[in-house]
Amino acid sequence: MAYALGSLKLRITLCALAALVLGIGLTTLLLVHQAEQDTLALQRDRALADTVRIATLLSRRVVERQKALAANAGQIDAAMIDDPARLVALLDAKPLLRGLFSAVFVAGADGRIRVLAEAAGVRRSEVYLGDRDYFRLTLSERRGQIGEAVASRVSGDPVIVVTHPLGGSGPVHGVLGGVLNLATQGLIADLVEDDNADRVLSIVTDAHGHVLVHPSRERVLKDLDDEPRLQQAIAEWRRSGAPVEPAGLLLRQPGELVGAAGVAGPDWMVWRIRAESDLLAPLHAARGKTVLWAGGLIAVLSLVMLTLLFRLLQPLARLQERAGHLFDGTHEVTEGWPETRGEIGRLTRVLRHVTAERAQLEAFNAEVLRKLSSVMDAAPLGIAFTRAQRFELVSAEFCRLFALSQQQLLGQAARMIHVSDEDHAALDPQVSAAFARGEPYVGEWQMRRGDGSRFWAQLRARPVDMHDAGAGTIWSVADVTAQVAAREALEWSAGHDALTGLANRTLLLQQLERVLQARPRSLPAALVMVDLDRFKPINDRAGHAAGDAMLKAVAVVLGARVRASDLVVRLGGDEFALLLERCPHETALRIAEAARGAIQDIALPWQGEQLRVGASLGVASLTPETADAAAWMEAADAACYAAKNAGRGRVCAAPRARLRVVGGDAAVS
DSSP states (O other): OHHIIIIIHHHHHHHHHHHHHHHHHHHHHHHHHHHHHHHHHHHHHHHHHHHHHHHHHHHHHHHHHHHHHHHHHTTOOHHHHTOHHHHHHHHHTOHHHHHHSSEEEEEETTSBEEEEEETTEEEEOOOBOTTSHHHHHHHHHOSOEEOOOEEOTTTOSEEEEEEEEESTTSOOOEEEEEEEETTTTTTTTTTTTTHHHHTEEEEEEOTTOBEEEOSSGGGTTSBGGGOGGGHHHHHHHHHTTOOOOTTOEEEEETTEEEEEEEETTTTEEEEEEEEHHHHTHHHHHHHHHHHHHHHHHHHHHHHHHHHHHHHHTHHHHHHHHHHTTSSSSSSOTTSSOOOOOHHHHHHHHHHHHHHHHHHHHHHHHHHHHHHHHHHHHHSSSEEEEEETTEEEEEOHHHHHHHTOOHHHHTTSBGGGGBSOHHHHHHHHHHHHHHHHTTOOEEEEEEEEOTTSOEEEEEEEEEESSTTOGGGOEEEEEEEOHHHHHHHHHHHHHHHBOTTTOOBOHHHHHHHHHHHHHTTTTTOSEEEEEEEEESOHHHHHHHOHHHHHHHHHHHHHHHHHTSOTTSEEEEEETTEEEEEEETOOHHHHHHHHHHHHHHHHTOOEEETTEEEOOEEEEEEEEOOTTOOOHHHHHHHHHHHHHHHHHTTSSOEEEOOTTOOEEESSSOOOO
C-alpha cells in the first residue's frame, strides 16, 4: 500500500497534471499565433521605412560634405600648395569645414599631404597618398571622389576619404580632402540613437558588403557575410545581384526582421536588424499571464496531492536526513535511523550496516595515515601522495618547498604547483609512459611556490599499484635550482664567446653540420665571413681595452643587421661570421653589404678621439655539392681573402668555384 501511494499514484498524479498543462498550452498557442503574425507584418513595414529614412539622411550628409569641400576648394590656388603657412592659416579659419570631418587635408598633385587639420589642431604632414585609388581618380577625372574604406596612414583607424580637385578649370594642382573616421560612427550616431533602447542592430556597408559602420569597432572593414544575424539575408541579397536600392529591401532571416536600403551617391547600404523575439515580447507576456491563472489552479491541486505524499513519505525524509550525516561524526552509528517497514525499512537496515562497516574502515585508515605521515615528515625530500590528480597526503618538507600549508594543499588539484596548464598537461603522458614500461618517472620541471616564485625541481613518481592507476601516485620533490643554473651556465659558456656574448666556433660548427644534414630542405642558406680592417692599430695605439670595446660594438651592429633566427659568431680575434638560414644568395649579399656599411659607420669615442674600423666580407652560399662544414667555411674564407686582396672594405661572393666582388670595381675568379 505504501509503495503504491509513494510511486504509482505519484506518477499518475504527475501525468494528470501534465495533460492539463498541455491542454492549456495548446489553447494559448493557437490564440497567440495569429496575433504574432499580424504584429510581425506591421513591424516589417516599419523596419523598411526606418531603414529607407536613415539611408536618405545619410546620403544627404555625404552630399553636404562633398559640397562643403567644393565650396572651399576655390580658395586654394596653385601658389598656396607650396606655402604651408598659408594653408595652415586657411584651415585654421575653417571650423565649420573641420567640424564636418574627423580630419581635413590639402595634398599636392605629387600625392604628398601638405597640411592636416585634426581635432587637436592644424599641422604640417608629409603622408603620401599618391598610391590611393581615390587620389588618382580625383586627378585623372578632375572631379570629387568618395574612396573605399581603408586604414588611415595617419591614425591607423578605418576611414573613408572624400576628395575634391584643386584648380578649377585649369590644371589640377592638388586635392582637398576630408576624412570620415569609421571608428567614431559620427555620420549616423544620431540617426540610430534609439537603437539601443529598441535592441536594433544598424550596420553600414559598401556595395560589396564590406562593413563601414558597426557598433562593434573590430567588425569595421570586415566582410558582412561573417555577421551571424545576417547570413541568410546576405546570401539572398547577393543572389539577387547585390542591388543598392534606395527604395529599400525586405530580406528573409530566421528569427530576425531585416531591412536594407541603398545610400544614393556613395552607393553604400544601410542594414537594420531586429530580433522578432523583442517584438513579440508583449504577446508572450500576455500568454504568460493566461498560463499563470491556469497554473494557479494546477498549483492548488498539486499542493493537495503533495501534502498527502509528504505524509506518506515522512520516513523517507527522516532517512535522507540521517544519511546526510553519515560521515560528519555528529551521530553514533546506531542513532537517528527511522523505524519503519517496507522498502524504506529495508533500505534503512542496509545503510545502517554500511555505516558501521565504513566506521571501522575509517578508523583503520586513520591509524595507517598517522604512521605514514610520521614517516613522510622525517624524510629530507618533499613527499606527496595524489589520487585523481589531487593531493591527499603531503609531508612537512613538501609544504616548505612550496611555501604552502597542509590546509592549502590537501584536496587541491595538483596543477596548482605547476607554472602553467601546459606544463601540467605535458607531464601526465610522460608519467603514464614511464609507468607503462614498469619504471618510475624521473624528470626536471620548473614549479611555482605559493608566493608566486619559481624553482627547478626534480620530480620522482611511482604508482602505489602498478596494475591500478586509480590507487594513486607517490611523488618525491627535490629543489635542484642551483644544479640547473650551474649546468645551463656551463652549456652556455661552451658555445659562446665570453667577451661579446656571441656564439663561438664550436657552436657554429654544430649549426653548420645541422644545416648540411638537412639538405635539400635547408636550402637556400649562406655563410658570411667577416674580417675587420684596421683593427690591429687600435690595439697597438689605444690598448686592448679599446680593442675589446670595438669588438663589442661590432657584435652589436652585426646582430642588428640580421634576423633573430640567424646566428652571429665571433670566431676569434677580429674575425666574425654570420650563418643565414633560409636566405637566398642575393639576399645574403645585401645583408653582407649592410653589415659592412654598419661596421664602417661605427665611431667609438675613446679618450678624446673616435676609433673606426672597416670590414672585408666573404659570402659562400650552400649548394648541393658542398662537401662538408670545412669546405663551406673554406669557401667563405677564400671569398673574404679575395675582398682583402681587392682593396679591403668590400664584399666578395664565392658561388661554387668562383668569387665575385660586390661594392668594388674588380672581379675575382
